[in-house]
Every structure is written in C-alpha cells, then in structure tokens.
Amino acid sequence: RKTCFVHLSRSLLFFSLQTFEKLLIANRGEIACRVIKTCKKMGIKTVAIHSDVDANAVHVKMADEAVCVGPAPTSKSYLNMDAIMEVIKKTRAQAVSLNESICCSFVSSLSLQASEGVTFIGPDTHAIQAMGDKIESKLLAKNAKVNTIPGFDGVVKDADEAVRIAREIGYPVMIKASAGGGGKGMRIAWDDEETREGFRFSSQEAASSFGDDRLLIEKFIDNPRHIEIQVCIINIIYLVLADKHGNALWLNERECSIQRRNQKVVEEAPSTFLDPETRRAMGEQAVALAKAVKYSSAGTVEFLVDSSKNFYFLEMNTRLQVEHPVTECITGLDLVQEMIRVAKGYPLRHKQADIPINGWAVECRVYAEDPYKSFGLPSIGKLSQYQEPLHVPGVRVDSGIQQGSDISIYYDPMISKLITYGSNRAEALKRMEEALDNYVIRGVAHNISLLREVIIHPRFVKGDISTKFLPEVYPDGFKGHKLTDLERRELLATAASLYVAEQLRSQRFLGTPRIPIAKSKRSIWELSVRLGDGIYPVAVSKDGTSFSVEVDGMKLNVTSEWNLASPLLSVTIDGTQRTIQRLSRNASGDTSIQFLGTVYKLQILTKVAAELSKYMPEKAAEDTSSILRSPMPGAVVAVSVKPGDTVSEGQEICVIEAMKMQNSMIAAKTGKV
Numbered sequence: 001r002k003t004c005f006v007h008l009s010r011s012l013l014f015f016s017l018q019t020f021e022k023l024l025i026a027n028r029g030e031i032a033c034r035v036i037k038t039c040k041k042m043g044i045k046t047v048a049i050h051s052d053v054d055a056n057a058v059h060v061k062m063a064d065e066a067v068c069v070g071p072a073p074t075s076k077s078y079l080n081m082d083a084i085m086e087v088i089k090k091t092r093a094q095a096v097s098l099n100e101s102i103c104c105s106f107v108s109s110l111s112l113q114a115s116e117g118v119t120f121i122g123p124d125t126h127a128i129q130a131m132g133d134k135i136e137s138k139l140l141a142k143n144a145k146v147n148t149i150p151g152f153d154g155v156v157k158d159a160d161e162a163v164r165i166a167r168e169i170g171y172p173v174m175i176k177a178s179a180g181g182g183g184k185g186m187r188i189a190w191d192d193e194e195t196r197e198g199f200r201f202s203s204q205e206a207a208s209s210f211g212d213d214r215l216l217i218e219k220f221i222d223n224p225r226h227i228e229i230q231v232c233i234i235n236i237i238y239l240v241l242a243d244k245h246g247n248a249l250w251l252n253e254r255e256c257s258i259q260r261r262n263q264k265v266v267e268e269a270p271s272t273f274l275d276p277e278t279r280r281a282m283g284e285q286a287v288a289l290a291k292a293v294k295y296s297s298a299g300t301v302e303f304l305v306d307s308s309k310n311f312y313f314l315e316m317n318t319r320l321q322v323e324h325p326v327t328e329c330i331t332g333l334d335l336v337q338e339m340i341r342v343a344k345g346y347p348l349r350h351k352q353a354d355i356p357i358n359g360w361a362v363e364c365r366v367y368a369e370d371p372y373k374s375f376g377l378p379s380i381g382k383l384s385q386y387q388e389p390l391h392v393p394g395v396r397v398d399s400g401i402q403q404g405s406d407i408s409i410y411y412d413p414m415i416s417k418l419i420t421y422g423s424n425r426a427e428a429l430k431r432m433e434e435a436l437d438n439y440v441i442r443g444v445a446h447n448i449s450l451l452r453e454v455i456i457h458p459r460f461v462k463g464d465i466s467t468k469f470l471p472e473v474y475p476d477g478f479k480g481h482k483l484t485d486l487e488r489r490e491l492l493a494t495a496a497s498l499y500v501a502e503q504l505r506s507q508r509f510l511g512t513p514r515i516p517i518a519k520s521k522r523s524i525w526e527l528s529v530r531l532g533d534g535i536y537p538v539a540v541s542k543d544g545t546s547f548s549v550e551v552d553g554m555k556l557n558v559t560s561e562w563n564l565a566s567p568l569l570s571v572t573i574d575g576t577q578r579t580i581q582r583l584s585r586n587a588s589g590d591t592s593i594q595f596l597g598t599v600y601k602l603q604i605l606t607k608v609a610a611e612l613s614k615y616m617p618e619k620a621a622e623d624t625s626s627i628l629r630s631p632m633p634g635a636v637v638a639v640s641v642k643p644g645d646t647v648s649e650g651q652e653i654c655v656i657e658a659m660k661m662q663n664s665m666i667a668a669k670t671g672k673v
Helices: 002-016 029-042 058-062 081-091 100-112 125-132 134-143 159-169 192-210 276-292 324-331 335-344 425-437 448-456 458-462 469-473 485-507 607-613
Strands: 022-026 045-051 065-070 095-098 173-181 184-189 215-219 225-233 248-260 263-269 297-305 311-317 360-367 385-387 395-399 414-422 440-442 524-531 534-543 546-551 554-560 569-573 576-585 590-595 598-606 635-639 652-658 661-666
Touching: 022 029, 022 081, 029 045, 029 058, 029 335, 029 395, 029 414, 045 058, 045 081, 065 081, 125 134, 125 311, 134 173, 134 215, 134 276, 134 311, 159 173, 159 192, 159 215, 173 192, 184 192, 192 215, 192 661, 248 276, 248 324, 248 469, 263 324, 263 448, 276 297, 276 311, 297 335, 324 335, 324 360, 324 395, 324 414, 360 425, 360 448, 414 425, 425 448, 425 576, 448 458, 448 598, 458 469, 485 524, 485 534, 485 546, 485 554, 485 569, 485 576, 485 590, 485 598, 524 607, 598 607
Parallel strands: 022 045, 022 095, 045 065
Antiparallel strands: 173 184, 173 215, 225 248, 225 297, 248 263, 263 360, 297 311, 360 414, 385 440, 395 414, 524 534, 524 598, 534 546, 546 554, 554 569, 569 576, 576 590, 590 598, 635 652, 652 661
C-alpha cells in the first residue's frame, strides 16, 4: 500500500502541472512514437506530420491528429519548414518537438511566433546553432576549458587545403561535416589520396543530409572508447530565483564504443571503464559546456576516451538521442517529460545528489541491414511477420514499425531499439541474449546475428572494447556464429527432430473419424543432413514427445511442444534450452533455421533420397566477374564512366546513395565498359 501511495502521489503531481494542450512532433519513426507515449501520460494531445509513403506509419496512428507535409524525400517532407509551419498554424499546436536537422532556422521562425504561444521543446536558437556547428562548438568548448581533440578549427575550403591541413595535423585524420551527426559526412583518412576522396564524399553527404557542406579536420584518436554524458539543465531565463545557481545536472554516462561506419550499434549505461573520479570530471565538463551556451533542455555531450582515461570533447547533441532509454533505465527519469517541463519554464525537480546509478541497461539497435556486408548494408522490404520479445523480463522495445510496415530507401533502416535492464551487467546481457533469440523479424534482412555475437563475445563481456571492436574482432568481415562441435550436433539433432515431427504431423487426420488401414510400424528414421560443406548421417527415434537423435555416434535427447505453426520454438537438448526459429522449408528438404542468432541453411533428406540426389545435376553459378552489381538498393547519384571506356581494377564506376550514405562502386577487374 505504501508503494501504491508513492506512485499515486507522483502521478497526482505529474498531472497537476500545467504544460501544453497540444504538441506537434516534426519527426518520424521510433522517436516520434516515444514522444507521443509521454504526451499521452501527461494529457497532451499530439499532432504527427508524415510524408505520403508514411501515411500508415505507427506514429501517424498513435497521434491524435496527423497531416501530410509532402512526398517521401525528407527535404520535401520532414525537413520542409514552410509546410510544417503551416501545419502548426492549422492545428493550433502550442509546442513543437523537432528533427534536429531543421532546428536552427526553424526555432528562429518559432521565436517570431512567440506572441502566438508556440514553444520549442528543446534549447534556444543560440545553443542549437552553437552546438550543431562542430567548428563553433569546438571553439566554445575550448573557452569553457573542456578538453578538445587537436585539429583545424576553421572551415576546409577544398581538397587541396584538406590535404595540406591533414599533413600539418599528421595522419590519420578524421574528416567530418560541421553540421553533421549520426556518422554521416564522416571519413577517416590515412594518406593524401584518402583525404581527397574523403573530402569529396563527406561534403556531398553533408549537403544531402544537412543542407550544409562545410567540413572540418581533426586528429583521429586511434583505438578510443566513445562515452557520452547526458545533461539536463535549466537556464536562468526560466526561473528568476535561480539566476545565481544555474540548476544543472549530469545524468551519468553511456558507453557507445561498438560502432560501424561511425554509427553506434550497441550502447550501455553505465560504462565498465570509468571510475568515479573520471565520471565526475567528465560530468562537470559537460555541465560547464552546457552553461557556456546557456543550454536549457536535455542534451548529450560526447567524448572520446583513450586507454589512459584522457578524455576529449567530440560534440554536443541538442536533441533526444537514440540511446536515451539506457539513461532512463538507470536513473528512473523520463527525459521527454523533463524536456517538456523545462520548455514550459518549470525548474528541475532534482539535485545532482539525487541522480543514481541503479542497475545496468544495454541497448541494441536493430537495423534492417545485412551484417555480412560491411557489418550492415541496408535492406528494404515489407515486414511480413514481426513480433517483439516483450514477454522476456526486463525488456523494453522502442519502435516505430509493426507487422506489414515497409522499410524503404528513403529513411534510416532502424527497426527498433531493443533495451534490457538488470540489477547488474551480467543480468542485463543475459536478458539481451534471450530477447534477441525471441525477436521475430521476417521480410527483410536484419542484424540480430551480429548483435548477439557482440554481446556474448569474451572481449565485450570483459569490457575490453573500443570503437575499433568490430574490425578487430572480425578482420575479414562478420561471418555469423561459428558453431562448436557440441552446438553443431545440437543444430543437426534439432533440425532432424523438426523434420520427423512434421512428417508425423502430415500423417494425422484431424477433425475426421477416418481410421488408417494399417498402423505405421516405423520406429527409426535414417536421415542425411547437409550443413555447410558437410553431410552428416542422423538417426532419429521417437519416445513420447521427445526424440532420441544419434549424431556423430553420440545420442541427444530433444524435447519440445513441437508447435510447428509458431514462429518461435523452445527446444530442450539434453537439458539445455534453446529458442530457435524455422524461417523456411521446401519439398526438396531445404530448410533455414535461426539458431544462436545466426541463420543456417540445411538440407534434410531420407537416406534413400540422399543416395539418389547425387544423380541430380547442379545448377551452374552465374559468372558475375564482368558485372558491377550494387550490394544494396539506392539511388545512382553519379556515373564516372561511359560505354567504351577502359577501366582498371579498383577504379570508381558510379556512386550509390542509400539512406543518406554515399558508397563508391568500383571495378573488380580491368576491362572495357
């Protein structure tokens, strides 16, 4: 009763505060859905905007009102300021939550409407502009006595100047968009040639993604950890009595070192690397920077930390970041609620001493990507089947899609943010492993296999990680889970048991009095199972609901409810529980099974069929050596050759833009176009 009373008291306080009647969300996907959920709790009506292809999106269905603002390209819809301003007037929204890419100029426009009562949920124009510009933010950080990365503090004019600056700094260098974020417009260069190419692609990506092609160059910190500090601060403009105090908080750190192409893949809070002294020093510098720009909202200051725990300011994000749920899990705060309260002018309700680290949280970004291609190239398609693992304890899923949703080339390929929470890191990781095994995603390629391999890898479990984790652990690219001999036998036994269970089911007549003429006396099934390059004889016998399976001369007991219609199948093999998914099967014995996160292709035949199959001719593989085929769907933004040109191996043929990232397609051999 005491616990209920506390929650009730908090709820009464929660609803008694007057904030806004209606809020417009100028965003899409999971983050738009996240904002809507808190608005519903606070009794705030919501307005969603959408492109024409997002008319049936989840955030559109969740909102109280929805208005189409243009066609699919973001520049013509979600970044279309004129259209969004018109929607604000039409719906009479009192507050606006924005996509960071349009914050600066948009908030300036909103400030002109202040007399009409339109408020931006976030910091003011000055803070957004200062922190959104990496050049200006670096100068401000220096003035605030925040540690910064050595580099060139001005705008790089052209490729020649980029090469000159890179030589002065010393290779390797990082070329990055001044207005950038999310890994877009960033390239690492190790020599002059890579600097010229990096300048070209970074400026093009920056112009496409942010409408600003300015670049800066700084020293690339080799083998760093990526750690960020969540800050929440209220500016003196909101509370006159707080003029001399500032009311600033830092909400502990997040570890974001597992990355591919400078984009985060796995995050956790807190970090295994920081000690209390370093945590406090980083937090105090984060708050100092926020105060220097008169920041007033929730924001994130990112740092790179080397092996000696020296830390350097990277950037400040003036938005609610993708990985904010792990901070909410360990602090118990609703960051969206805090942003709305601050925007309305209320003071922070907490002191620094009130901010705890309770337990451990891990977040995996689930993407529609093929992890076997450069750790994740985009995949498109319709989600034919989708089931989130919400039945697993300690699991939270932030998503903006549902079964039947389309993953298109126009937007980020994120499917969801999968978060697990535990009393300690081991518990949070174990729950993440279980959640990934129970996540059903069909219709598009996804990175579940990569995520699962990362969180169970001994280096990750030990906390020995850096931003180079993926290329160091998988120098030849990600190949999926490598089965041990025991795991191989478990997979073969499970696949064979599934085959026999299905054969037995097909013999049954349900809902009819038909009686078989003669009972089947078959007690053992002799099978041949192909897995990879190996062919394995397997013998299966049935014992009640269990199967006894002989593989490699060893017997395994396989038990399950054998509900073959379920997308998830819980199987116990000699006392070890596994959750598997059978993704496909056909009459030729081919089947695909997701086991330990990785999809394995098997062929299961009877002994007789296997002996006869050697007489079947194999289809010759297509010769693709003279063909350049894009590894992903996208738009051709540049063609560097014409028919008749002679090209050499490694020469650029064209440039493909997919989900705002540009990729150079090169010739695999010397030849004529």
